[in-house]
Amino acid sequence: MSSFEWNKIIAAVLTAMIVAMAAGILSSEIVRPKRLDHAVYLPPGAEGGAPAAGHAGPAQAASIEPIEPAMAKADPAKGQALSKPCLQCHTFEKGGANKIGPNLFGNADASIASVPNYQFSQALLTKKGEKWDPDKLNIWLFKPQEFAKGTKMSFPGLPKVQDRADVVLYLQSLK
Ligand code: HEC
Incomplete structure (x- = not known):
């Protein structure tokens, strides 16, 4: 070459x-x-950025938007539509079966974890003495793990406060 x-x-x-x-x-x-400073997506059940604990202390409640103002303009029909994903695990009609989750008829102001013939997790059973109300459902539906760490309800939650209020009003209408 x-x-x-x-x-x-x-x-x-x-x-x-x-x-x-x-x-x-x-x-x-x-x-x-x-x-990114922190993970943006967390799979259901994973530890989030907000502190999860067995009860809703004032510090945690502060990080979740209060439901009262949204309740005033809540729409149960919208709540019913938003409850479609819940049907995967819950029934809403009177006498409906327990599925992966308990039947939710009349549940919105009932004692927590008191639906008959349903095996609740220990996490939710520790709250059995308390009753559901819009404030508790607000935290529960925002992030079940936030309300009862270790719960077996693997639902990521409804991030919008108005969506949660619509669903709560729909749940309240079931009686
Ligand atoms: C992937 C299944 C699943 C989905 C989806 C789901 N849930 Fe649940 N839910 C459960 C399970 C399981 C429990 C029981 C939790 C436990 O024992 O820790 C539960 C418990 C509850 C309870 C407490 C009942 C009681 O008697 O104390 C309420 C209220 C509830 N769910 C509402 C909803 C609503 C509203 C939706 C939709 C926005 C929803 N869930 C979506 C599985 C699900």
Whole structure:
């Protein structure tokens, strides 16, 4: 091979290297990866950013929007529509069967974990003495694990306070 051939080969290799480097620098400029401070998506049941505990203390309640103002303009028909995903695990009609979760007829102001013939988790049974009300359902429907850490209701929750109010009014209408 003549030295001219070698020069061409070396030039070609050098060019390829320069192009690769330039492409690397350019692409890292164009696509700047943003580092997140904390995980944005948490699978159901995973520890969230908010402190989960066995009861709703004032500190936690403060991080969840209060339901009262939203209750005033709640719409039970919207609540029924929003309750579609609940049907996977719950029945809503009187005398309906317990499925993965208990029947929810008349549940909105009943004692917690008191539906007959349903095996509640220990997490919810520790609250058996208390009654459901809009404030408790607000936390429960925002994030079940926040209300009763260790509950077996694997539902990610309704992030919008108006959605929760609509569902609570719908639950209250079942009696
Ligand atoms: C993936 C299944 C699943 C879905 C979806 C689900 N739940 Fe549940 N739910 C459960 C289970 C399981 C329990 C019992 C929890 C326990 O014992 O820890 C429960 C318990 C409850 C309770 C407490 C009942 C009681 O007697 O104290 C309420 C209220 C409730 N769910 C409402 C809802 C609503 C409203 C929705 C929809 C917005 C919903 N759930 C969606 C599984 C589910």
